[in-house]
Amino acid sequence: MKVITIPVTPFMQNCRVIACDVTGKAAIVDPGGDADKILSVINSNELTIEFILLTHGHLDHVGASTELAKSLNVEIIGPHIEDKFWLDGLPMQAQMFGFEPQSGFYPHKWLDEGDVVELGELRLTVKHCPGHTPGHVVFHEPKSASVLVGDVLFKGSVGRTDFPKGDAAQLKHAIETKLFTLDDETRVMSGHGEDTSIGYEKRHNPFMSGRFG
Ligand SMILES: [Zn+2]
Numbered sequence: 001m002k003v004i005t006i007p008v009t010p011f012m013q014n015c016r017v018i019a020c021d022v023t024g025k026a027a028i029v030d031p032g033g034d035a036d037k038i039l040s041v042i043n044s045n046e047l048t049i050e051f052i053l054l055t056h057g058h059l060d061h062v063g064a065s066t067e068l069a070k071s072l073n074v075e076i077i078g079p080h081i082e083d084k085f086w087l088d089g090l091p092m093q094a095q096m097f098g099f100e101p102q103s104g105f106y107p108h109k110w111l112d113e114g115d116v117v118e119l120g121e122l123r124l125t126v127k128h129c130p131g132h133t134p135g136h137v138v139f140h141e142p143k144s145a146s147v148l149v150g151d152v153l154f155k156g157s158v159g160r161t162d163f164p165k166g167d168a169a170q171l172k173h174a175i176e177t178k179l180f181t182l183d184d185e186t187r188v189m190s191g192h193g194e195d196t197s198i199g200y201e202k203r204h205n206p207f208m209s210g211r212f213g
Pocket residue numbers: 056058132151
């Protein structure tokens with residue numbers, strides 16, 4: 001799996017363009033903003049985008065979705081329907097974070113635990129990991145041993161749980177049962193900051209080791 005990371009928005013959200021090495025088919029994961037920047041990366045790499053994937057409904061992850069869906073003529077897939085209220089609240093999120101005015105939207109398809117999204121020869125397995133938001137999903141791609149985790153897990157940290165419908169216990173449970181059960185070598189691509197690995201986080205993440213809370 002080819003991965004291009006494009007930091008977007010003032011929150012430096014890691015938008016990722018992923019592509020199948022064999023077929024060249026590509027997808028955009030979490031286009032939070034800066035549509036022009038994302039489009040120029042797509043054009044200079046001569047990629048054909050098949051669809052847009054969303055991990056959760058926060059503005060810094062979804063802000064450029066409708067603009068890109070329209071200009072590339074592709075569908076928006078995900079997150080889980082439990083994040084519908086976050087998408088309904090996009091105008092309010094935009095105001096709160098000082099972003100350009102944004103209208104609400106829904107994806108063409110919601111995702112659920114166990115769904116498989118095919119991208120060329122890649123098979124992205126959907127895991128529902130609530131806690132940061134109730135409808136947060138992550139995408140595990142076994143062949144390349146990688147997982148796109150949005151704001152569930154970060155290098156040495158975990159997602160915030162102080163938003164409406166956030167739940168720290170639920171988040172910890174999701175990380176333990178859905179992420180820490182993956183191979184230690186699995187590359188973890190987070191929504192903010194550096195990449196890490198499952199093994200590294202199992203050993204060093206202070207929020208998961210019991211040293212904090
Ligand atoms: Zn978030």
